[in-house]
Amino acid sequence: MVPWREAMDSALYGAGGFFVRHAPADHFRTSATASPLFATAIATLVARVDAALDRPDQLDVVDVGAGRGELLLGLAATLPNEVRERARFVAVERAERPDDLPEWVEWRGDPPREITGMLLATEWLDNVPLNVAEADDTGEPRQVLVDARTGAETLGGAMAPEDAAWLKRWWPLTDPGARAEVGATRDTAWVNAVRTVRRGVALAVDYGHVAQARPVGGTLAGYRDGRQVSPVPDGARDLTAHVAFDAAAAAGEQAAGAASQLLDQRSALRSLGVIGARPSLELASEDPRRYVRELASATQAAELIDRHGLGGHYWLVQPVRVAVPLG
Numbered sequence: 669m670v671p672w673r674e675a676m677d678s679a680l681y682g683a684g685g686f687f688v689r690h691a692p693a694d695h696f697r698t699s700a701t702a703s704p705l706f707a708t709a710i711a712t713l714v715a716r717v718d719a720a721l722d723r724p725d726q727l728d729v730v731d732v733g734a735g736r737g738e739l740l741l742g743l744a745a746t747l748p749n750e751v752r753e754r755a756r757f758v759a760v761e762r763a764e765r766p767d768d769l770p771e772w773v774e775w776r777g778d779p780p781r782e783i784t785g786m787l788l789a790t791e792w793l794d795n796v797p798l799n800v801a802e803a804d805d806t807g808e809p810r811q812v813l814v815d816a817r818t819g820a821e822t823l824g825g826a827m828a829p830e831d832a833a834w835l836k837r838w839w840p841l842t843d844p845g846a847r848a849e850v851g852a853t854r855d856t857a858w859v860n861a862v863r864t865v866r867r868g869v870a871l872a873v874d875y876g877h878v879a880q881a882r883p884v885g886g887t888l889a890g891y892r893d894g895r896q897v898s899p900v901p902d903g904a905r906d907l908t909a910h911v912a913f914d915a916a917a918a919a920g921e922q923a924a925g926a927a928s929q930l931l932d933q934r935s936a937l938r939s940l941g942v943i944g945a946r947p948s949l950e951l952a953s954e955d956p957r958r959y960v961r962e963l964a965s966a967t968q969a970a971e972l973i974d975r976h977g978l979g980g981h982y983w984l985v986q987p988v989r990v991a992v993p994l995g
């Protein structure tokens with residue numbers, strides 16, 4: 669039996685780990701892979717960041733947890749020529765570079781230092797390994813240990829000081845049996861990502877929660893072949909937990925020395941022009957092809973801004989030495 673963080677790390681990223689062997693898009697839908705409209709909206713934001721930076725000679729566009737590079741390819745296809753020509757596209761991944769990726773996409777294991785431009789992290793933080801805590805019969809938080817083969821759990825010792833401090837501040841547990849995922853490792857991952865930005869914006873998009881609405885019992889889950897499955901850390905499934913976004917935001921703000929913005933994807937995408945309005949019925953008779961195209965686009969937009977689905981995801985926008993308000 670080992671702590672969840674260790675189990676998750678080797679199940680997702682160890683030799684033969686899930687993300688080393690599998691493309692995320694083969695197993696679940698993310699905003700980046702659901703519709704090209706997502707990349708179009710992010711391209712609008714990248715262009716705004718570029719303008720706020722006074723159009724630098726090189727504009728870094730760095731995607732951390734890039735999957736197979738889908739979002740970067742979508743961005744390159746939609747950015748205005750004048751911006752694309754100056755852009756350096758960098759995918760940061762634990763997985764190997766796909767054979768068919770164009771050579772103008774850089775592929776690395778860590779973000780470059782000194783980014784001037786935009787750092788993107790869509791559905792990355794939920795996959796950063798973390799510990800799980802459970803309050804024992806006396807209400808004291810204890811480490812949850814897990815068997816990597818079966819997923820069976822047992823309670824271990826007291827939480828490490830850093831995890832205990834995080835729980836106390838962000839997700840206090842007192843009722844016996846109450847559980848929480850400890851976001852300290854995510855906050856650190858986000859801080860390290862934000863610190864690579866010299867000037868520009870770091871954006872994290874993910875499902876999550878804030879203090880007013882922590883999910884009772886936690887959110888640790890498994891996914892495989894498009895279905896939710898039990899979270900066994902056996903390397904055969906995605907393991908994910910919703911992100912405590914208020915905690916990550918506070919950590920990022922401290923690292924950047926600047927206020928962040930936390931908004932839902934619905935508001936963020938609508939402010940970037942993804943409205944989801946259906947075409948008029950008159951268009952169906954005037955120009956049937958255009959009607960079908962616009963209807964398909966409206967359907968995709970509706971999925972991205974659906975409050976109860978992708979539209980309920982959080983956007984954490986962290987500016988660094990530049991102002992780019994959203995919404």
Ligand SMILES: C[S@@+](CC[C@H](N)C(=O)[O-])C[C@H]1O[C@@H](n2cnc3c(N)ncnc32)[C@H](O)[C@@H]1O
Nearest residue numbers: 687692698700733734735760761762763790791
């Ligand atoms: C859920 S997928 C998201 C893929 C893509 N961003 C999207 O939205 O479709 C998470 C990805 O993050 C990658 N990842 C996790 N931790 C990472 C790290 N520390 N550095 C680079 N990539 C990482 C995983 O290998 C996986 O491909």
